[in-house]
Structures are given as structure tokens and as C-alpha cells.
Amino acid sequence: MTADTVTTIGNTLVQHGRLSDRIYVMHLSPADLPEVLDDLDALAQRERYTKIFAKVPASALSSFIARSYVVEARVPGFFRGREDGYFVAQFLDVGRRRASGDLAAVLAAVREKAGDARPAALPSGWTCAPAAEDDADDLAALYGEVFATYPFPxxxxxxxxxxxxxxxxxxxxxTEDGRLAAASSAEIYPDDENVEMTDFAVHPDFRGQNLSSLLLLRMEEEMRAAGLKTAFTIARALSYPINATFARAGYAWGGTLTNNTNICGGFESMNVWYRSLEE
Known part of the structure; x- marks a missing residue:
């Protein structure tokens, strides 16, 4: 199955496709309201998608609520550090609303680790740094090994x-001998002054060394220096390690996106975590 594709409707950036069986409004242009809501409905009906979800500013929330969207998560100061952001969803199939797995148990367990940042250091000779084009082949190989499916290629x-x-x-x-042990990415939304901390992958040979925490700390330093205001992630809700990474780093839980993403071979619910980079 091919990966979902990214396109625009008016000036609104959307991702959609069969893989995650959904439409994802990645960046809403408020000027496109309310017509874009009709366009989203028409696209969902034509492709028979079972979910539409969107990141929207508080000032646009009422337009979505009036069209039967529900709030799944909230991030204070999501837009330019000033306006709250909401993750809203419209479920077009009743089965898509039913989450599987004990999401509450994982959330409760990681919340006990809130703010409990564990100091970690790279082994001698290892490096943690921004990637360059020359790293792309190794990065792709690592992601292909770690993720059976992923919403982006x-x-x-x-x-x-x-x-x-x-x-x-x-x-x-x-590593000291140049092996790629772990990777992550920061997806920057310049107009919104926020950044998604995502694409964390650790090679099986190097797990258990807090490499994701080290990557997150390095990304925060870089993104803060770039003037971004809010960092967030959309993490697999049943994955204890990645949720614990963000909880330990002082991120707050914003909500859960039900049956949101096809990742690692199947549909999973996702937790939203966030923190201000201005602290």
C-alpha cells in the first residue's frame, strides 16, 4: 500500500490516503473557512475515509464543532505561543471510535515518571548531531527496519x-565506528512557531541507553535557538518507552487521538504531549 499523500485545499495543507484511511489537516488556513469544511467532507465521501482530523486554532474551533467534530486534544499556546490549539476529529465510521488496548494503564504508568529526567550521556566517541543529506541512506534503512508501516515514506x-x-x-x-544507532526529526511549522518532535527510531542493537531522550534534548536546544515557541509530539499511545521519554522530559499530556495512525503494521491511537520552549 502506498504512503498517504500531502496536498493543499485552497491554502490549507492536508494529508490523506488509504494507509491511515483518513484526512489530516496539518495546517489550516482560517481564510478557507467555512468552504474548506465542505471540501473535506466531499473528499472523505469520495474516498470513503473513516476519519478526518485537524489541528485548529481556538478562534476556528466553533466552525468545526458545528460540523460534528469532537475535541481529542488541546495544547495551550500552540499557535505562536499565544493561541491555544485543538486537535479535532470527525468520525465517519462508528468502529473507528473504539480504541483497543489499555491506553489508560500506559498513561498512568508514564505519568508517574513526570519530570523525572534521567541524566544520560553518550558513550565515549559517539555523536548526537543534526543530520546532513549524506545521512539519508542510513536514515532510510533505519526507519525501514524499525517501522513496518508509517504515514510518511x-x-x-x-x-x-x-x-x-x-x-x-x-x-x-x-557510534564511535560510525553506525547509525538512533534518529529523530523536528517538523517545523514556521507560521505557527511550533515544532513536532517525531520520527524517533532506535536500532534494536542500541535500545535501553536513553538515546531518544538525548535526541529530544538536542532537538529542544536547536528549536529554542531557532525561536520556536511550542514543542509537541503525537506518540503511539500503547508504547511505554516513547511516552515515558516525553513525560520524563517535562511534557504535559494534551489528549489521545483515537485510532488515528497506521504505524508499525496497524492502526493505533496516539497521545499528544507538549511543552513550551519559552520556559
């Missing part, structure tokens, strides 16, 4: 190079 070197030229910044941990 991150196992394709050409896609990684293309996004590097845009608003994505990849980060890599390499």
Missing part, C-alpha cells in the same frame, strides 16, 4: 532529502 532516501530541504530537521546518533 521515511524509508525512502529521496523523501528524506526532499524534506531536509524544507522544514524538517533530522538528528542522528552515531
Amino acid at each position: 521515511i524509508a525512502v532516501p529521496g523523501y528524506l532529502r526532499e524534506t531536509m530541504a524544507g522544514d524538517y530537521r533530522y538528528f542522528v546518533v552515531r
Whole structure:
């Protein structure tokens, strides 16, 4: 199955496709309201998608609520550090509303780790640094090994190079002998002054060394220096390690996106975590 595709409706950026069986409004242009809501409905009906979800500013929320969207998560100061953001969803199939797995148990367990940042250091000779184009082949191989499915084609070197030229910044941990041990990316939304901390992958040979925490800390330093106001992630809700990484780093839980993403071979619910970079 091919990866979902990214396109625009008016000036609104959307991702959609069969893989995650959904439409994702990645960046809403408020000027497109209310017509864009009709366009989203028409696209969902034509393709028979079972979910539409969107990131919207508080000032646009009422337009979505009036069209039967529900709030799944909230992030204070999401837009330019000033306006709250909401993750809203319209479910077009009743089965899509029913989450599987004990999401509450994972959330409760990681919340006990809130703010409990564990100091970690790279082994001697290892590096943690922004990635360059030359890293794309190794990055793609790592992502292909770690993720059976993913909503973006991150196992394709050409896609990684293309996004590097845009608003994505990849980060890599390499061993003393140059092996790629772990990676992540920061997806920057310049107009909104926020950044999604995402695409965390650790090679099976190097797990248990807090490499994701080290990558997150390095990304925060870079994104804060770039003037971004809010960092967030959309993490697999049943994955204890990645949720614990963000909880320990002082991120707050914003909500859960039900049956949101096809990742690692099936549909999963996702937790939204966030923190201000201005603190």
C-alpha cells in the first residue's frame, strides 16, 4: 500500500490516503473557512475515509464543532505561543471510535515518571548531531527496519532529502565506528512557531541507553535557538518507552487521538504531549 499523500485545499495543507484511511489537516488556513469544511467532507465521501482530523486554532474551533467534530486534544499556546490549539476529529465510521488496548494503564504508568529526567550521556566517541543529506541512506534503512508501516515514506532516501530541504530537521546518533544507532526529526511549522518532535527510531542493537531522550534534548536546544515557541509530539499511545521519554522530559499530556495512525503494521491511537520552549 502506498504512503498517504500531502496536498493543499485552497491554502490549507492536508494529508490523506488509504494507509491511515483518513484526512489530516496539518495546517489550516482560517481564510478557507467555512468552504474548506465542505471540501473535506466531499473528499472523505469520495474516498470513503473513516476519519478526518485537524489541528485548529481556538478562534476556528466553533466552525468545526458545528460540523460534528469532537475535541481529542488541546495544547495551550500552540499557535505562536499565544493561541491555544485543538486537535479535532470527525468520525465517519462508528468502529473507528473504539480504541483497543489499555491506553489508560500506559498513561498512568508514564505519568508517574513526570519530570523525572534521567541524566544520560553518550558513550565515549559517539555523536548526537543534526543530520546532513549524506545521512539519508542510513536514515532510510533505519526507519525501514524499525517501522513496518508509517504515514510518511521515511524509508525512502529521496523523501528524506526532499524534506531536509524544507522544514524538517533530522538528528542522528552515531557510534564511535560510525553506525547509525538512533534518529529523530523536528517538523517545523514556521507560521505557527511550533515544532513536532517525531520520527524517533532506535536500532534494536542500541535500545535501553536513553538515546531518544538525548535526541529530544538536542532537538529542544536547536528549536529554542531557532525561536520556536511550542514543542509537541503525537506518540503511539500503547508504547511505554516513547511516552515515558516525553513525560520524563517535562511534557504535559494534551489528549489521545483515537485510532488515528497506521504505524508499525496497524492502526493505533496516539497521545499528544507538549511543552513550551519559552520556559
